[in-house]
Amino acid sequence: MAGLFGGSALANTKRAALNWVPFVAAIPLLWVIQHFFAEQPDWEYAFQNINHIGIAIILAVSLNLVNGLTGQFSIGHAGFMAVGGYVSAVLLMRGPTDDPYRLFFICSIAGGAGAAALAGWLVGKPSLRLRGDYLAIVTLGFGEIIRVVIENTRLFGGAIGLSPIPRYADFTWIWTAAIATILISKRLRDSTHGRAFLSVREDEVAAEAMGVDTTGYKVRAFVISAGLAGVAGALSGAFEGNLSPQSFTFVRSFEIVAMVVLGGMGSITGSTLAAAVLTLLPEYLRALANLRMVIYSVLLVVLMLVRPRGLFGTREVWDLLPWRKRARPLPRKVELSEALIDVRHATIRFGGLTAVSDFSLQVEPRELVALIGPNGAGKTTVFNLLTGVYPPTEGTILVAGRDTRGLAPHDIAHLGLARTFQNIRLFRELTAFDNVRLGCHHLTRESMGAAVRKGQLSEVEEKWVAQRAEELLGVMGLLHRRDDLAKNLPYGEQRRLEIARALATGPKALLLDEPAAGTNAKEKAELMQLIRSIRDRFGVAIVLIEHDMKLVMNVSERILVLDHGVTIAEGLPREIQTNARVIEAYLGEKYAREHATQIAAGQVKP
Amino acid sequence: MAEFFQHVIDGISVGAIYALIALGYTMVYGVLKLINFAHGDVFMVGAMMGWYMSARWTGEARNPNIGGALLVTLFSMLVCGCLGFVIERAAYRPLRNAPRLNSLITAIGVSFFLEYGGQYLFGPNPRVFGVLPRGTALHFGPVSLGYVDVVTIIVSVALMIVLQRIVFHTRMGTAMRAVSFNASVAALMGVNTDKVISFTFVLGSVLAAVAGILYASKYPSVQPLMGLMPGLKAFVAAVLGGIGNVPGAMLGGLVLGLAEQIVSGYLSSSWRDAVAFGILILVLLVRPTGLLGRGEAEKV
Numbered sequence: 046m047a048g049l050f051g052g053s054a055l056a057n058t059k060r061a062a063l064n065w066v067p068f069v070a071a072i073p074l075l076w077v078i079q080h081f082f083a084e085q086p087d088w089e090y091a092f093q094n095i096n097h098i099g100i101a102i103i104l105a106v107s108l109n110l111v112n113g114l115t116g117q118f119s120i121g122h123a124g125f126m127a128v129g130g131y132v133s134a135v136l137l138m139r140g141p142t143d144d145p146y147r148l149f150f151i152c153s154i155a156g157g158a159g160a161a162a163l164a165g166w167l168v169g170k171p172s173l174r175l176r177g178d179y180l181a182i183v184t185l186g187f188g189e190i191i192r193v194v195i196e197n198t199r200l201f202g203g204a205i206g207l208s209p210i211p212r213y214a215d216f217t218w219i220w221t222a223a224i225a226t227i228l229i230s231k232r233l234r235d236s237t238h239g240r241a242f243l244s245v246r247e248d249e250v251a252a253e254a255m256g257v258d259t260t261g262y263k264v265r266a267f268v269i270s271a272g273l274a275g276v277a278g279a280l281s282g283a284f285e286g287n288l289s290p291q292s293f294t295f296v297r298s299f300e301i302v303a304m305v306v307l308g309g310m311g312s313i314t315g316s317t318l319a320a321a322v323l324t325l326l327p328e329y330l331r332a333l334a335n336l337r338m339v340i341y342s343v344l345l346v347v348l349m350l351v352r353p354r355g356l357f358g359t360r361e362v363w364d365l366l367p368w369r370k371r372a373r374p375l376p377r378k379v380e381l382s383e384a385l386i387d388v389r390h391a392t393i394r395f396g397g398l399t400a401v402s403d404f405s406l407q408v409e410p411r412e413l414v415a416l417i418g419p420n421g422a423g424k425t426t427v428f429n430l431l432t433g434v435y436p437p438t439e440g441t442i443l444v445a446g447r448d449t450r451g452l453a454p455h456d457i458a459h460l461g462l463a464r465t466f467q468n469i470r471l472f473r474e475l476t477a478f479d480n481v482r483l484g485c486h487h488l489t490r491e492s493m494g495a496a497v498r499k500g501q502l503s504e505v506e507e508k509w510v511a512q513r514a515e516e517l518l519g520v521m522g523l524l525h526r527r528d529d530l531a532k533n534l535p536y537g538e539q540r541r542l543e544i545a546r547a548l549a550t551g552p553k554a555l556l557l558d559e560p561a562a563g564t565n566a567k568e569k570a571e572l573m574q575l576i577r578s579i580r581d582r583f584g585v586a587i588v589l590i591e592h593d594m595k596l597v598m599n600v601s602e603r604i605l606v607l608d609h610g611v612t613i614a615e616g617l618p619r620e621i622q623t624n625a626r627v628i629e630a631y632l633g634e635k636y637a638r639e640h641a642t643q644i645a646a647g648q649v650k651p
Numbered sequence: 652m653a654e655f656f657q658h659v660i661d662g663i664s665v666g667a668i669y670a671l672i673a674l675g676y677t678m679v680y681g682v683l684k685l686i687n688f689a690h691g692d693v694f695m696v697g698a699m700m701g702w703y704m705s706a707r708w709t710g711e712a713r714n715p716n717i718g719g720a721l722l723v724t725l726f727s728m729l730v731c732g733c734l735g736f737v738i739e740r741a742a743y744r745p746l747r748n749a750p751r752l753n754s755l756i757t758a759i760g761v762s763f764f765l766e767y768g769g770q771y772l773f774g775p776n777p778r779v780f781g782v783l784p785r786g787t788a789l790h791f792g793p794v795s796l797g798y799v800d801v802v803t804i805i806v807s808v809a810l811m812i813v814l815q816r817i818v819f820h821t822r823m824g825t826a827m828r829a830v831s832f833n834a835s836v837a838a839l840m841g842v843n844t845d846k847v848i849s850f851t852f853v854l855g856s857v858l859a860a861v862a863g864i865l866y867a868s869k870y871p872s873v874q875p876l877m878g879l880m881p882g883l884k885a886f887v888a889a890v891l892g893g894i895g896n897v898p899g900a901m902l903g904g905l906v907l908g909l910a911e912q913i914v915s916g917y918l919s920s921s922w923r924d925a926v927a928f929g930i931l932i933l934v935l936l937v938r939p940t941g942l943l944g945r946g947e948a949e950k951v
Contacts, residue, residue, distance in 0.1 A: 118752065172932070175939050178686060178751075182890050183935055186928030189883070193925035295883070299759045306756045335771045342763035346742055349757045353749040 064499040068228060072221055079216040092216055094328055099219035100281050101320035103226045105304035106313055107273030110230060112302065113311035114239065115266040116246025117173065118181040122274050123297035124188030125161045127290070129275020131201050133157030134210045134282040142211075150213045154222075154279040161275025162268050164191075169267035173260060188295055195290045206289030207282070214283035222280055226273055229497050230313050231363075233269075236496035236503060237482075237489040237510065240475075242266055243311070244483045247472030254432055254466075256458035256487030256550055265493065307348060309355030314362040319355070386462070386554055386586070391430055391440035400426045401610040404440070408554060408586050413577070415589045415597035417621075418607035419630055424590045425467055427607070428556050431588075432464050433457040445553060459487055461553030465543040465560060467590070473532040477523055477542050480531050481514035484549025514549060520582070521545040521575075537564055541575075548579070554586040555579070561591060569593065573600040594631070598622065606630070653793035658916040659909065664800040664869065666908020667807035671862035672885030673892070673900035674814060675855025681831035681895035682851050684751060688758040689738060691882015692765035693731050693856045695875065697863030698780065699773060700727040702873045705782045712781050720782040720864075727860040735856025736849055744845070769875030777874035780867040803865045810858060811901055818897055823850055831895060880924065884911075887931045893944020902942060906930075 083092040108122045136153040144150055172183040195201045202208075233239050244252035245259045252259050282288045304323050308315025326344065330337035386408040393401050401423040408414055416424050429435045430442060433454040442449045444460045452460075463484075472480050489510065491503040518524045521541040526534055534542060540560055547555055557576065561569040573596055580587050591597045597604060598618040606614040606621060608630040614621055621627055672694050679687045704723045705711040711719035742761050746754045789796040818824040826847045829837040838844045866881060867873050888907045892899025910930055915923040934941065 112752070171936050175935060178684075178894075179890070179935055179939055181686070181755075182887070183932050185883075186887070186931050189928050190925045190932075193922065197919075197921050302752075303756050303759065306752055310750070310752065338767035339764060339771055342760050342767055346757050346760035346764065349753055349760060350742070350745050353746060353753050 068224065071224060072217065075217045075220050083216045094325060096214075096216055096219050096284055098321045098324045099216075099223040100277050100284070101301075101304065101324045102223045102317050103277040103280070104274055104301045105308065105316040105320040106223075106226050106230050107270045107277070108301050109305045109308070109311065109313060109316040110233070110242070110266050110270045110273075112305050113309075113316065114234060114242040114246065115263055116310075117263055117266070118178065119184040119267070119270075120181050120295065120298050120302050121168075121184030121186075121188030121191075122270075122301045123293040123295065124184070124191040125165055125271040125274040126278035126281070126297070127188075127191050127195060127288075127293035128164045128278065129157035129161035129272075130278025130282040130288050130293075131157075131195060131207065132160040132275070133279035134207050134288050135200060137211050137213070137283065138207065144211070144213070147213060150211075150283070153283075154276055157279035158272045158275040161278065162272030165268045165271025166264065169264045169271075173263040173267060185295055185298070188293070188298055192290050192293055195293075201290075202288070204290060206287055206291075208287030210282050210286050210288065212283060212286045214280045219280050219284065222276055226276075227313060227317060229269075229273075231361075232497045232499060233493065234313065235507075236493075237486050237491065237506070238262070238265075238493050238496055240479055240483045241486050243475055243479070244472050244486070246311070247474060248470045250434065250454075251466065251470035251472065252483075253434075253454035254458055254464050254470075255484050255546065256455045257483070258453070258455045269493075303345060307345075307352075307355055309357035309360070312355065312357040312361055314360070315355050315357030318357070322356075386431065386588070387443040387446075388427075388431070389441050389443075391437040391442055393426060393430060393435055394438045399610055401430065401607075404430075404607075404610075404612060406588075406605060408588060410553070410586055411580065411584055413580055413587045413589070413600065413602050415591060415601035415604045416607065417591055417594060417597055417604060420592075421609070422607040422630075423610040424607055425558055426610075428464055428558055428588075428590065431457075431556060432462055455487070458550055458552075461551070462556065463547035463550045463552035463554075464556035465540070465547050465558055467558040467562065469539050469543055471531040471539055471543060471546070474530060476528050476530055477518060477534065477545075478511075478514055478527045480542060480546050481517050481549045482510050484517075484546040485510040485513055485551075488551055517545040517548050520548075520579075537568055540564075540572075544579070548583060548585075552585055554588065556588045556590075558590045559592065560589070561593065561596065569596055576600060594622075654916070655913075656791075656794045658912045660794065660796060660800065661916075662909035662912035663905065664797075664803045664908070665912060666888075666905040667803055668862050668866050668869070668904075669881065669885045669888045669908050670901045670904025671807055671810065671858050671865070672881060673888040673904045674811075674897065675859050676886050676889040677892070677894055677897060677900040678818075678827070678851050678855050680889070681897075682827060682834070682848055683743070683747070683754075685743065685754050686758065686886065687743075687852075687855075688755065688882070688886075689742075689761040689765060690855065690859060691878035691885065692762050692769075693734055693738075693878070694859040694863045694866070694882060694885075695769060695873075695878030696734055696765060697727045697731045697856075697860030698867035698873045698877060699769060699863075699875070700730045700860070701782055701864045701867060702778060702780050705780075706778070715781055715784045717783075723782045724861060724864050727864055728857045731856040731860035731863075732853045735852040735859075739849055739852040744848075766875055766878070773873075773875055775875065777872040777877075780871045780873045782864060783868045785871070797869075799865070799868045803869065806861065806865065810861060814854075814858070814897065817854070823847070827851055884924075884927055887927055890941055891931060891934055893941030896941065896943050899941055899943035906942075 082088045104122060104126065108119065111117050111119045133153040133156055136156050137150065140149045140153065168184065168187045172180055175183060196204045241257045241262045244255065244257050245262050249259050300323065304319040305316050307323065308319030327337055327341050330340055333340060386406065388404060388406040391401065391404045392399065404427060416427060418424055430437050433449055433452055436450065444457060444462055447460055449457050472483065489506045491506055495503050515524065518527055521544060523538060523542055523545060526538060531539065531542060544557065544560065560576070561572050564572065576587060576589065577600055589597065589601060601618060604616065604618055604621045605612060606627050613626045613630060614624045672690065675690045676687060679685060701723050704726050711723055738761055742757045743754055746757055783799055783802055786798050787795045788798040788801045818827060826837070826842045829840065829842055830844050830847045834844050884907060885904065888903035889900045891906060892903030907927055911923050911927055914926045
């Protein structure tokens with residue numbers, strides 16, 4: 046991989062630095078604004094609000110990484126903010142009183158961010174395997190525990206809080222951090238890592254099957270988000286001059302969640318705007334005195350009812366720009382592969398039920414094997430065993446010569462197994478293009494840091510991934526659907542998109558789970574042609590699950606028949622057709638007995 | 652030892668109140684998969700209505716007696732039942748098919764609305780609450796049981812038995828369980844899911860009203876933010892027992908109440924809240940579905 050994307054480290058650094066020029070240039074501009082406006086008494090109130098918005102933006106955009114992009118459900122963001130705020134405040138208050146170049150201030154922010162990120166890791170690592178609401182509860186509980194710990198710690202000022210904290214944070218500091226947060230967030234979003242985050246949100250099982258380490262990505266999103274919340278806490282403390290535990294209750298966390306949801310889950314633009322709106326709203330309602338929070342809450346409910354997908358949905362401002370890249374087909378050769386699946390005596394039991402027993406299967410490179418059997422025969426379970434969704438109760442499974450025991454589904458995907466799902470599991474809210482690009486995820490090597498810095502490697506890789514994805518869309522006849530959301534594709538195209546996505550992982554063997562389900566006879570025949578041509582073109586081995594016997598007879602080279610979890614026959618299509626046990630399984634015992642002579646003569650076909 | 656028993660009795664009495672609130676969370680979660688964050692504030696409204704009824708509109712608070720208390724409680728139950736119905740109808744039903752995070756935000760909005768609305772109408776300061784006679788009812792050597800504690804325990808046990816009957820032995824209860832297993836299949840079988848969901852909200856809110864009166868009698872005061880912490884804790888109790896599971900909520904409430912009282916008795920009351928959430932996190936990490944909950948594997 047390194048050779049492919051080579052380039053000297055120096056050139057990389059230079060490019061990366063160039064990418065930050067506009068950002069660095071913006072800092073003096075912020076300083077000028079501050080110098081001319083913020084220090085005027087007339088503008089004091091306005092700038093106080095503007096700074097509050099800046100802090101809210103950091104919080105909302107960072108939480109959006111977890112709640113919006115990764116689809117996890119954290120409602121303890123204020124807890125991480127508190128960790129960052131208190132750690133940095135304690136550092137500042139004990140640090141040198143004279144800090145002309147604000148070097149120590151920067152260190153204290155970094156310290157706060159680091160502590161918050163560490164807290165994020167400590168909370169996230171064990172709890173992110175919980176799903177949905179449970180994760181929410183753990184984060185909520187964590188936020189409350191942090192608050193109680195602070196209230197009971199003398200170092201942190203107890204219930205009264207810390208003050209005076211040197212008030213170093215001003216407009217320039219806060220908005221530099223806010224813009225940096227947006228930039229980091231956007232660059233992550235646009236990288237292969239951003240797609241990995243989204244895939245976790247859309248469908249964890251499919252993401253694992255595409256080679257995405259879902260737990261790893263959840264933890265990463267959580268840690269980055271917590272670290273940024275720590276920055277917000279540090280700035281908030283140094284802006285207000287004091288910190289008190291009452292400002293970090295779960296009500297604060299809710300406000301941040303509300304910003305993310307109201308902005309539109311996953312939209313950075315939305316989070317930014319909603320942060321501004323929800324910060325200003327109570328300020329503008331101040332004239333109404335006691336009623337203002339009542340109205341604020343009613344508006345929150347009404348906004349949610351009227352715009353359930355948030356202000357921006359999943360869109361971004363920059364999606365509306367005219368120079369956004371569109372589809373352009375580019376043919377390119379995809380590498381050959383050699384594959385081997387070797388299943389030996391695999392058995393799996395669910396409680397008392399033996400779903401598959403003593404199953405053995407060897408698949409040679411470029412071979413096309415069909416797995417057939419009546420409903421409930423255990424075909425999909427075989428796929429789940431192969432891809433590591435379930436570990437076998439007994440027996441071994443080798444993929445590319447490696448025992449897959451103990452490997453996570455994404456590790457097995459890395460070994461060269463890709464699959465589609467019987468009940469289509471596309472990333473529904475992502476475009477067809479992004480679905481396929483996500484398949485390339487595990488082939489990319491850029492680090493998260495590089496994605497944020499915009500190094501050369503990431504640029505070359507992005508280009509390569511885009512080309513590969515477009516080519517695969519072309520092969521599957523989906524190029525015209527490139528920018529459509531997966532959920533809006535017709536059924537047949539969704540099935541083909543799943544195949545394209547699976548191919549994008551560069552598999553050695555492709556497992557297709559009833560690709561022809563729900564299509565008519567003509568479409569089925571076309572699909573089988575397509576499957577053959579995929580095998581020929583990409584050199585992959587294919588294991589195909591299919592109900593329809595006639596169909597597989599034409600396309601496959603070897604057939605395995607399962608019934609009630611037991612392999613009842615294996616052989617060439619012709620042999621299977623005349624196998625008495627297969628006919629029995631398909632047509633019933635009585636029929637098989639009554640028509641024994643015709644079956645023996647090969648006149649009856651299931 | 653006597654001190655220990657005193658803590659246990661206090662724990663059971665607080666735990667019973669948590670359990671009553673937790674039932675509302677757990678039933679709503681069961682049928683809607685929604686964490687109804689406004690539930691703690693319905694509990695507050697229950698207590699507040701009790702205050703209005705007993706201290707403002709009748710003279711009950713000046714002369715606490717059981718009959719008067721019953722009347723006050725019935726009034727609170729009525730108001731909260733209606734409130735629960737309206738909240739579901741206005742704020743949750745339109746979002747039933749939206750992503751779950753949306754309904755959660757709406758729930759938080761409703762919760763803010765009730766809290767700030769309460770502050771606007773009632774004022775932010777706590778007021779003394781007393782619908783039940785105070786004082787000690789029973790002595791077991793050095794261990795004493797307050798009048799309020801006795802009533803709390805008796806009323807909670809009675810209500811839980813009634814609820815158990817409703818959920819497991821009535822047509823509506825069967826329908827509730829069907830909806831919580833699978834709402835769309837239940838609808839296909841002829842269950843009116845809207846009606847069941849409304850009923851669940853009303854039932855939960857009515858229990859919250861009783862819990863509100865009992866809680867306010869125990870710490871004899873009422874204020875608009877009083878629902879916040881008990882609400883959260885009751886929710887923790889529901890998760891602890893296995894959310895969606897009715898006996899689980901009762902068990903979770905008791906466990907939480909006991910743990911809290913023992914910790915605040917032997918350590919320090921300021922660590923009480925942290926302990927509740929600490930237990931929760933531990934239980935979730937070891938047994939993510941709660942004490943009595945049953946896990947569900949996702950079909951691939």
